[in-house]
Amino acid sequence: MAQTLERLKESASQTAGPYVHIGLMPNFCGIGGVYAHDLGATMVNEKTKGERIRIKIRVIDGADTPLKDALVEIWQADAAGLYNSPSELRGSADPNFSGWGRQATDMTSGECLFETVKPGRVPFIDGRPMAPHITAWIVARGINIGLHTRIYFGDEEKANAQDPVLARIEHRNRIGTLIASREGDTYAFDIRLQGDDETVFFDI
Amino acid sequence: MTGQKLAPNSRPETGAFFQRDREWHPPAFTPGYKTSILRSPRRPLVALNNTLSELTGPVFGHDIIGELDNDLIYNFAAPGEAAIGPRIIVHGRVLDERGIGVSGALIEVWQANAGGRYRHKNEGYLAPLDPNFGGGGRIIATEDGSYSFRTVQPGPYPWPNGPNDWRPAHIHFSIFGHGFAQRLITQMYFEGDPMIWKCPIVRTIPDHHAIEGLTAALDMQATIPMDARAYKFDIVLRGRRSTLFENRLEGN
Ligand SMILES: [Fe+2]
Numbered sequence: 013m014a015q016t017l018e019r020l021k022e023s024a025s026q027t028a029g030p031y032v033h034i035g036l037m038p039n040f041c042g043i044g045g046v047y048a049h050d051l052g053a054t055m056v057n058e059k060t061k062g063e064r065i066r067i068k069i070r071v072i073d074g075a076d077t078p079l080k081d082a083l084v085e086i087w088q089a090d091a092a093g094l095y096n097s098p099s100e101l102r103g104s105a106d107p108n109f110s111g112w113g114r115q116a117t118d119m120t121s122g123e124c125l126f127e128t129v130k131p132g133r134v135p136f137i138d139g140r141p142m143a144p145h146i147t148a149w150i151v152a153r154g155i156n157i158g159l160h161t162r163i164y165f166g167d168e169e170k171a172n173a174q175d176p177v178l179a180r181i182e183h184r185n186r187i188g189t190l191i192a193s194r195e196g197d198t199y200a201f202d203i204r205l206q207g208d209d210e211t212v213f214f215d216i
Numbered sequence: 217m218t219g220q221k222l223a224p225n226s227r228p229e230t231g232a233f234f235q236r237d238r239e240w241h242p243p244a245f246t247p248g249y250k251t252s253i254l255r256s257p258r259r260p261l262v263a264l265n266n267t268l269s270e271l272t273g274p275v276f277g278h279d280i281i282g283e284l285d286n287d288l289i290y291n292f293a294a295p296g297e298a299a300i301g302p303r304i305i306v307h308g309r310v311l312d313e314r315g316i317g318v319s320g321a322l323i324e325v326w327q328a329n330a331g332g333r334y335r336h337k338n339e340g341y342l343a344p345l346d347p348n349f350g351g352g353g354r355i356i357a358t359e360d361g362s363y364s365f366r367t368v369q370p371g372p373y374p375w376p377n378g379p380n381d382w383r384p385a386h387i388h389f390s391i392f393g394h395g396f397a398q399r400l401i402t403q404m405y406f407e408g409d410p411m412i413w414k415c416p417i418v419r420t421i422p423d424h425h426a427i428e429g430l431t432a433a434l435d436m437q438a439t440i441p442m443d444a445r446a447y448k449f450d451i452v453l454r455g456r457r458s459t460l461f462e463n464r465l466e467g468n
Pocket of ligand 1: 029328383386388
């Protein structure tokens with residue numbers, strides 16, 4: 013026998029269920045007066061530095077139908093490539109940018125919209141710059157454990173071609189599932205849960 | 217916005233998180249829970265060693281928390297009124313897999329009322345709404361990861377899956393630790409509830425020890441006599457490696 017490691021096991025995940033809004037976005041679902049505003053609803057203010065962009069996200073199931081009860085959170089660096097987090101030791105992020113947003117997909121259109129800034133580049137583990145990207149986390153009824161993916165930008169072709177994370181994706185024809193297409197100031201990003209063009213999800 | 221003060225001597229940790237045990241968590245495709253069938257990715261997840269994008273995460277300050285945010289009995293009630301149902305206190309710690317308290321963790325909770333009814337437009341169960349119960353609350357854990365909130369014990373409720381499926385009484389939990397890779401949503405069940413083992417959502421979890429880990433214990437010591445019973449529920453987030461001997465560049 014050896015000594016025991018005495019590690020705990022992570023609490024097992026369970027689905028967020030259909031009523032996730034009550035806890036995470038009460039104002040969105042008509043429960044007013046408990047919180048002044050829904051946490052994560054606003055990422056920027058008038059002083060935030062960087063290029064203003066919008067990200068329009070849909071989450072689509074295996075029957076090609078957008079989910080109307082999904083919740084999406086995004087996490088990203090500021091315009092200079094710094095995270096607004098105590099674990100960011102390279103410098104101080106823009107105090108007028110939270111870097112974190114949370115939206116529910118609309119109960120009729122199935123879309124959600126984030127108003128944010130284009131993130132700067134952040135170094136990979138070995139110091140090489142990653143292409144600008146946003147981390148996304150998706151939960152919903154029927155999703156047993158939150159799904160992590162990344163949103164890259166269609167107008168960053170050169171940076172995307174050198175990105176060390178995209179380079180690790182064995183099936184090269186799947187890389188397109190991580191790239192949002194730009195129209196004006198809005199990037200559209202469809203997250204496909206299943207099917208031929210299933211989005212790449214990461215085990216981080 | 218976000219951001220909080222750390223204790224003067226505590227340098228934030230930056231080590232990679234322990235890998236997730238995917239055999240312990242429910243898989244994506246669980247046919248007994250029908251909604252998962254069309255909402256489950258079928259391709260293998262792509263393994264990604266933690267970069268700064270996963271190691272960092274938002275941290276929330278106490279400035280977001282209102283006085284009644286941790287009191288679901290009163291945070292939606294009319295003045296002088298209270299939610300109806302068995303009064304309980306839920307308390308515990310947010311720990312990581314090393315057993316270290318996760319300071320400042322944000323915990324958000326939501327639940328049905330004592331009759332098993334949610335305050336939500338997509339909800340059609342015939343049990344009545346309680347005009348004094350909203351169903352949501354939030355708490356920021358202390359330096360050692362401790363948290364508590366007061367609520368009414370939720371009722372079980374039927375749901376459309378099989379012809380006669382019922383959810384055991386439960387409270388939904390969403391937790392932020394220090395890194396976005398620790399992000400977790402789960403549910404808390406109540407000790408002794410025979411409905412736990414019949415529930416198709418609970419049964420998406422393959423290991424019964426993992427289910428026991430989501431079951432809060434009745435805690436008579438923490439119970440307030442003549443007022444509210446207590447349940448103890450510890451939450452465990454992913455642990456992380458020490459960076460002492462790691463060969464890596466932390467950016468530039
Ligand atoms: Fe529920």
